[in-house]
Amino acid sequence: MLNPRQTIFARVSSSMALSALGLLALGSAGCASVVSGNQDTTIHFLVEPKSDGSFFGWTEITVDGDINSVGVANLYGVSLGLEQPSTVSDLTFLSTLTGQAVTPTALTTVAHLDTFPRDQPTVSMHIDYLGDLHPLFESSTTIRINWTGTVNPAFTAWPTGGIWLQGDVTINIQ
Numbered sequence: 001m002l003n004p005r006q007t008i009f010a011r012v013s014s015s016m017a018l019s020a021l022g023l024l025a026l027g028s029a030g031c032a033s034v035v036s037g038n039q040d041t042t043i044h045f046l047v048e049p050k051s052d053g054s055f056f057g058w059t060e061i062t063v064d065g066d067i068n069s070v071g072v073a074n075l076y077g078v079s080l081g082l083e084q085p086s087t088v089s090d091l092t093f094l095s096t097l098t099g100q101a102v103t104p105t106a107l108t109t110v111a112h113l114d115t116f117p118r119d120q121p122t123v124s125m126h127i128d129y130l131g132d133l134h135p136l137f138e139s140s141t142t143i144r145i146n147w148t149g150t151v152n153p154a155f156t157a158w159p160t161g162g163i164w165l166q167g168d169v170t171i172n173i174q
Contacts, residue, residue, distance in 0.1 A: 031080055038076060039171045047094065048162030049151040057147040060086035066140045069085075073133045076170040078111045081122040083164035091116040091123055092162075094162065099125070101136035108136055110145065125167075133171070 045057045052174040078099070082088065110124040129136070137143045 019059060022070070039173060041169050041171070043167040043169060044164055045167070046162045046164055047149075047151065049158065050115050053095075053146075053150050053153055055151065058144060059137060059147070060142060060144045067134055067137045067143075070173065072174040074131070074172045074174075075127055075129060075133060076118055076126065076172050077168075077170045078125040078170075079122055080113070080125060081166050081168075083166040086162060086163065087157070087159045090116050090121055091165075092121055093152050093155040093158075095150040095152045097125070097147065100146045100148070101129070101133075102144040103136060103138045108157055110136070 013130065043059055044095060045059065047055050047057075049055050082091070092115075094116045096112070096114050098109055100107045100109050110129040111127050113123060113125045116123060130145070133143070
């Protein structure tokens with residue numbers, strides 16, 4: 001059972017917390033070496049609208065080691081789908097979704113989506129940030145992503161506890 005804080009904020013799978021941006025990985029005996037190429041990870045977050053139709057969640061990812069010890073890391077893709085089991089069949093309960101990296105001095109939009117097609121349970125987000133992810137870490141080991149958006153006001157079948165989304169993130173390490 002999730003506590004109230006978990007139902008408000010984003011939930012991160014343990015695999016994301018460990019391999020989050022594919023930048024560093026933890027092995028059972030300590031740090032493993034970084035593998036170049038595409039790295040995939042999964043995120044989960046809750047959409048539970050506020051009275052004004054907006055929602056907010058966050059994901060904070062801590063990697064083992066200094067981010068500056070690896071080469072360039074670029075965001076290649078974010079796909080979004082319904083975490084199963086789900087009470088809905090597509091993402092049309094959403095109107096907008098934006099992911100922003102948070103640093104002490106700025107919010108940087110990394111991905112967004114403003115269209116959610118009917119009868120498609122999975123969509124790809126538009127990647128807004130094409131540069132190296134290093135500057136988006138709020139410390140040498142942690143990156144925070146705020147997920148904000150609005151829900152479709154025509155959707156009225158909100159289940160108790162909201163709707164969980166699952167996202168697949170692809171990062172390229174050079």
